Amino acid sequence: MVVPTYNESENLEWIVGRLRAAQPGVDVLVVDDNSPDGTGDLADRLAAADPAVQVVHRTEKAGLGAAYLHGFDVALRAGYDVIGEMDADGxxxxxxxxxxxxxxxxxxxxxxxxxxxxxxxxxxxxxxxxLSRGGNLYVRLLLGIRVKDATAGYRLFRRTTLEAIDLGSVRSTGYVFQTDLAYRTVSRGLRLTEVPIEFIERERGDSKMSGQVASESLRMITRWGLSERRRQLRRSRVRA
Structure with missing residues (x-):
């Protein structure tokens, strides 16, 4: 399970402990973006105490998508057949x-x-x-996919899925990364399933979501949607 972190020292030990207790067979990969609050050092201590916990240290805060891409690459190289993602904030x-x-x-x-x-x-x-429900409705209408929660970040991928969606060509780095990978999965004819969860807003630490992040996501989704509509129009002209 890939867990990206930036300034999550208040939450990391708590959430890793819960994950290891709930699923003792699941390994944890913490990807820390050089957190100034000491999250990286805490992650190192957790890894030293538990061989199922590993840490990747990145040199800068480059966005959620970039952290996940780095973590996915490490997990794929290590030979995992199932790779997941989840937030560190609980x-x-x-x-x-x-x-x-x-x-x-x-x-x-x-x-x-x-x-x-x-x-x-x-x-x-x-x-x-x-805002979240409206954003997901916008995604469904513009991209033409039936995913109810394309922006969600609690996921499990098969290795073959990550290989099929061409991670090397992913350029989204912020929260729109989640929509990008869901769209790529559906577009390639792969099977996407949603299961219900109870999402609980963080109790400690600061949210990384902002108006700027939301605006960036909407701009990128709009661009993808318009591109998809143009492709559909070209295909319909060819068939005609």
């Missing part, structure tokens, strides 16, 4: 990971979804919930 509950594991038997990518029946969000203000 919003993704390790105790619900088994739901994703069970669903992977018949899927190429499993998303822990807030917006399928049975899913929920705890402690979000109405404005943020509306």
């Amino acid at each position: 919003s993704h509950q390790p105790e619900q990971l088994q739901r994703l594991i069970d669903a992977l038997h018949t899927a190429d990518l499993v998303i822990g979804s807030r917006y399928v029946p049975g899913g929920s969000v705890v402690n979000w203000p109405a404005q943020r919930l509306l």
Whole structure:
């Protein structure tokens, strides 16, 4: 399980402990973007005490997508057949990971979804919930995919899925990275399954989401959607 961190010293030991207790057979890869609060040093101590925990230290904060791409590359090189992602802040509950594991038997990518029946969000203000739901509706309409929670970050990928979606060509580095990989998975005809989770807003530390991040995501999704519509138009002209 790849867990990216930036200034998560208040949460990391707590969430890694819960993950190791809930799923003792799951290895953990912490990818730290040179956190100034000592998260990287804490991760090193956790790794020294537990052989199932590894750490990758990056030299700068380059975005969520960049951290995940680095972590995926390390995991693929290490030979893992299933590679997951989750937040370090406790919003993704390790105790619900088994739901994703069970669903992977018949899927190429499993998303822990807030917006399928049975899913929920705890402690979000109405404005943020509306922004998230609206953003996912925009994704479905513009990109033409049926994913209810394309922006979610609690996921399990098969190795073959990550190889098929061409990670080397991924240029999205922020939160839109999640939508990018979901779109690539569906576009290649792979099986994407959503399972319900309870998403809990962090209790400690600061959220990395901002208006600038949300704006960047909308701009990139709009660009992808317009490109897809142009491709569809060209294909329809060829068939005609």
